[in-house]
Amino acid sequence: KMDHMSPRLRAFLSEPIGEKDVAWVDGVSHELAINLVTKGFNKAYILLGQFLLMHKNEAEFQKWLICCCGATEYEAKESSNCLKEWCACFL
């Protein structure tokens, strides 16, 4: 199960989310990280919070990421998948 994850995702999942920057989230590119930080999502847990606020609805979260944070489809998908996995592991 762990084999097909990217190393970044594995690293994200293998530790407590702690105070990691939002760039640690799998799928968040440098640009997107800047955008997110500008909007106030400077920590990974804040982005996680947004994900949870949207009731862990991946589609909604992706939409929001694309519309409001300027993510690409791929980035949105990866991020939502990463957060979903995190929730599956830790919540």
Next chain:
Amino acid sequence: MAAAAASAPQQLSDEELFSQLRRYGLSPGPVTESTRPVYLKKLKKLREEEQQQQHRPGGRGNKTRNSNNNNTAATTVVAAGPAAATAAGMGVRPVSGDLSYLRTPGGLGRMSASGPESPSGGPGGVSAAPTAGSKVLLGFSSDESDVEASPRDQAGGGSGAGGRKDRASLQFRGLKPLSAPLVASEVTNSNSAERRKPHSWWGARRPAAPELQTPSVKDRAAEDEEEEGEDEEDKGPEAEEPLWPSRTVNGSRLLPYSCRENYSDSEEEEDDDVVSPRQVLKDDSLSRHRPRRSHSKPVSPLSAKSAGSRLETSVQGGGGLAMNDRAAAAGSLDRSRNLEETAAAEQGGGCDQLDSSPIPRYRLSTKKLAPLLSPPLADLDSSLDSSTGSLLKTNNHIGGGAFSVDSPRIFSNSLPPSAPVAASSSLRINHSNHTGSNHTYLKNTYNKSKLSEPEEELLQQFKREEVSPTGGFSAHYLSMFLLTAACLFFLILGLTYLGMRGTGVSEDGGLSIKNPFDETFGELQESEKNLMMNTLYKLHDRLAQLAGDHECGSSSQRTLSVQEAAAYLKDLGPEYKDIFNTSLQWILENGKDVGIRCVGNGPEEELTNITHVQFLQSTRPQMSFWCRFRRAFITVTHRLLLLCLGVVMVCVVLRYMKYRWTKEEEETRQMYDMVVKIIDVLRSHNEACQENKDLQPYMPIPHVRDSLIQPHDREIGDQWHLAIQEAILEKCSDNDGIVHIAVDKNSREGCVYVKCLSPEYAGKAFKALHGSWFDGKLVTVKYLRLDRYHHRFPQALTCNTPLKPSNKHMNSMSHLRLRTGLANSQGGS
């Protein structure tokens, strides 16, 4: 409701937006500044759908779904642009000047520009959008497709319909990413209402039977399918084009059913695909359906097969088969499924040749309504499951419905009834009972038997193939072996029997006596010779008998003393007595074995004189047949036993050697596995390096933690921490700046502290260790302040010499047990 809902979006507060969304059945998260645009868009979508539902009878084009689809898909932004602009514009305004929006599809960029300008134009824009959308993006609703269809049909523009289908397929791809259970439910209602329209419209055109107004959408969809299918089959290409839009509609409607609850729908999709003619657009639809096929995997083979068989019946000839093949290929089914399809198609074709044209339609319908079941499929699936193994799921699905499989066939010959009404298999069966005539029943059994025959043949084939290669091989050889063994046994027995010669040899003995007799006793007279011969014979017989008795265990005496021999001879006749001595003399002088042996008192005494002879003994005992047989048998058995024993010994030795060999192989394989894993670990940590940000202010020291704790459990005593140290040193073998390593044995997380000479070395060690895998756990590295390190480990203050791994063979790694559950490795030393 429309009026109430028509309040401009920008006037909604967060709470109102929330409640509006709740009204539509959504359960959204809290509406905040950032999530507001998303939810506004969603609300807009829902509202437009609602309006569209209400306005549908007026023939308004469907804008809602178009805008739904356009939400995140980059491709279909155009139509939704103006519609979504207003919604997004509201959200955009509070955050102005955000360049990131340019990254989004162009529509949003336009939105941000046009947003502030068109709040009032919003509703207008919204109303304008649908009509635009209906023209641009079609195929999702039945309304517009039908509306479009009628002029097109009259015009006979196939390409137009194709184009529509094309766009529809594009749209579906865009729609795919949306998880839209809500949309599905909405669409269901709207579709159900919409379908009535094409029905009425088509009803005027077609001479076919009236549609059946059934409560479930599924059935209606099936109805539409069947009717359209029938149209297509009956009318040929000319009717195909108008069918396409409705087909696409069906497909599109079914698209929201991507939740996969409705197997019949997905089957209908398949029908769409297969039955729609072989035009350019088929690829589109197939590509569209391909993702869905992958979803409805259990169903697809079935439906594909049913579609295939249906097509076979309706479209006589290779076209159908070609369709099947293409459908299968496009759907990326594996070969086995193709096999099944063609087999099913053949069967279907064979069975239905007697059917008249209306019948295939109902076969289609019934087949469609048997979502998981189609007759050839069920049986074939069960038979081929063992071989393919990929359709186990289908088998499970089909399991209960195998019986209802027959009902479609029955339907095929029945009158057009409200046949496909019953969605449940039981109802179908009832129908079959009601409507089945003798002919249908016979046909059914014929079909069923025909089905079962090939199925059973296949089953048998597979069984035979399974059994014969392995069992037949050994069975054949076994029988041959047994036969030869028995023959050999009897042969040996016979030979041994012959070996235990008895009276048969006496002739030889007689012969052998005769010849030397002539040489040595030539001077004797003839009568004396004969007398001596007779004496010898008698003696021989007596002695042989005695010996035989002795051998067989009945008597204990083997030899006959001279006196007894003389007495015996005397009993036989007086003349024998005289000749006795000469006989003895002759026996003594005769060196050959004549059957009688003279034995003296002692074992090795020289028998030169007849006076020394004390005993006579027969060298060829005469035994009864039974005794001989018994002895032969015993001998043979003993010999065979010895042989078997020898063979067994050899086998045992071989097996032992083989065992040892495999064990050694296993060991080396395990070792190689471990080596490969280690290499993987090192490679992965090379890839997974992350820079640590807080590097600058102080002298960093890498701090390894988190998975070096595992060997704790397995290693006993004090050695594990040394192993860990060794492991770290080996991993950083190219780094000669490590001067101190300390394993924290009490740490729960498995912390290891490493001191390096300089920040560069620390960085190197970080790169080498962070993100690497140790014993199945991820290693993370943090930098530590030097003063803290020294506070913790004062002994490290003086360490300045680089550490090196103690030996070169990666022993510490080999001691580790990887998570995959390999047995404890036997690492070196």
